[in-house]
Amino acid sequence: MKGGNLIGQIRNTVQRVWILAAVKSLHNHPTMEEVFQEVRRQHPGVGRATVYRNLLQFAEEGRIRSVVMPVSPMRYDGNTKTHYHIKCRQCGEILDIDSDLEDILKSGIKAPKGVAIETYDVLCGGLCPPCNPIAEEEPRRDGGQAELLRTRHQNTI
Secondary structure, eight states, X not given: OOHHHHHHHHHHHHHHHHXXXXXXXXXTOOBHHHHHHHHHHHOTTOOHHHHHHHHHHHHHHTSSEEEOXXXXXXXXXXXXXXXXXXXXXTTOOEEXXXXXXXXXXXXHOOOOTTOOOOOOOOEEEEOOTTTOTTGGGSOOOSTTHHHHHHHHHHHHO
């Protein structure tokens, strides 16, 4: 193998590490463009196509999750544990929902004969804590996530 090919492979491996680290550090279910901007902030030589190609490959490998949002770009999630999502109808924030819905879904969905359901994607709609006018009145069950979102939300307005 020639040195140029080996260097290309090492560079690609390092770029993959950077891209995966960016997805895992961005807890906002980033789009490809947001991942690209995060990687480019520290590593300006990484190309958009490299980020896109590796995000698709990571999702295929199960190292990240692709999150399909209606009428918006594909998003990516570094959290690969079983969980679901809620999208704020006011600001568009996407939050994780930890729930044991899988057993309910398995028992409640009647698949056509011969169909084997393997995965479930659940997207709820509602209001995130910063957009919800009654959020402060409700008991806190979010482990401080609401305050983090409120701070992030205020910084983007």
